[in-house]
Amino acid sequence: MSKLSVIAGKSSEEVSRKLSRKIKANFVKSQVRVFADGESKITLSGKISKRKSIVVQSIYPPVDTNLIQALSLISKAKETSAEVIAIIPYMGYARQDREFLPGEIVTMKVLGKLFKGAGASKIIAVDIHSMLGFKHFSIKTKNVSAIPDLVQYVKKLSLKNPLVVSPDQGGKERAKEFAKELGSEFIALEKKRDRKTGKVKIKTKNLDEVENRDLILVDDMISTGGSIVKATQFLKKQKCKKVYVACTHALLMNDAEKRIKKAGVTKIISANTIPGKTSIVDISNTIAKAIK
Template identity: 60%
Template sequence: MLQALSIISQVRKISSRTYAIIPYMGYARQDKQFLSREVITMSVVAKMLQSAGAKKVIVVDIHSNTALNHFNIPTENISAIPELAKYFKKLNLKNPLVVSPDAGGSSRSKKFASLLKSDFIVLKKHRDRKTGRVNIQTTKADVQGKDLIIVDDMISTGGSVIKAAQFLKKQKCKRVFVACTHGLLVGDAEKKIRKAGVSRIISTNTIPGNTSKVDVSGILAKSVQ
């Protein structure tokens, strides 16, 4: 972040149109105070970017749209869902079913499903804010014999995806795929996700890695034309 702020500060000396393109805005996960005395990191970051001289901030599939409310300059949140859907169309899956691991991602999964012309379901999830432990509260899902695509904006430790995959496997689905925009895959997250029964993990190159098969440079370029 310090490097980005330094570049913005220097560029604004020669241009009045300084756009900060931040494909993965990690600080958006702390866009409000969840527990007492927590710092709202997103608010701090927004102030720093504006003070450095950014006139507009462009992000990709930000974790929470609420995070953008901390800015007093124009912002744009670009969706990588169409690009991810294009990739999965090439896999020629038969009658795939799209799965949202929680209610918060339902609109994202609905859009993905519409592009694939498939149905989608939403699981009910609970996360303990103090321990980070995730539990799937859905008790039954009609997924037997189907190929499933779990769609999420990001995967960090993989807790949500692992719990969702384990639950879906118990419901006797066929194969489980995962599609996400930001594949952080901290530590041995990728290994744990595969162990939970996931066949393939596909992410974009907002965070380069083994799973980043979808390029978002094109949609970012269009946003500044």
């Protein structure tokens, strides 16, 4: 019997399977039955290791359901395993890492207590929205980047004089890292978001450097796609060639994918932290290295 087991949460089955092969671990599958009132009943099938278990569960919508399932899987693993590592490819609630407006609850602080209470000794996330969120955890934490994996895919596209673009100043470091891996230049647009309405405006004026170039808009996550749509519309006016979007987490809520394509994006490339049509970049290798 393997000294390791990978317990696959329903939200991350594909990544879990690939990971279990890479680290030669027992694969433990989850069967989930959701009752009419929304409650989840989880049944596991497979051998749980006495030494170490790795629970893999992304916390994307339905966020609260996937969070409860993650905590339940960790708790069950802890009954058998001496050590439980939680792999959360997409960490929901990571945007709630501080009190932006008076009275707001810092939900990441609550998550820190929940993961510890459930029995996790370490958490590994992929491109967490803000590292500040992990400051609220008293257990070991690690963040790994999907950028090298995304860049490998982009390199195969044979782009014309590519330029990496961040849709805002907050993503400047990510764009810089992406450009360095790709061996290209980067720029960051300036945007303004209304904290109350969530509306986005691009403040950057004319850009000469995008003309006749293929662009890669880089972001950590795309939820409704508002920032990407605004950035694409602005960049298209600057006479760029093709616009690609590369992100780790493609939530693509409502009809975000349709609106992004309509704005003029040629292709959306995302990691399989969240399964979907655009999730063409596998990050199981990156996670396997982080475990070792």
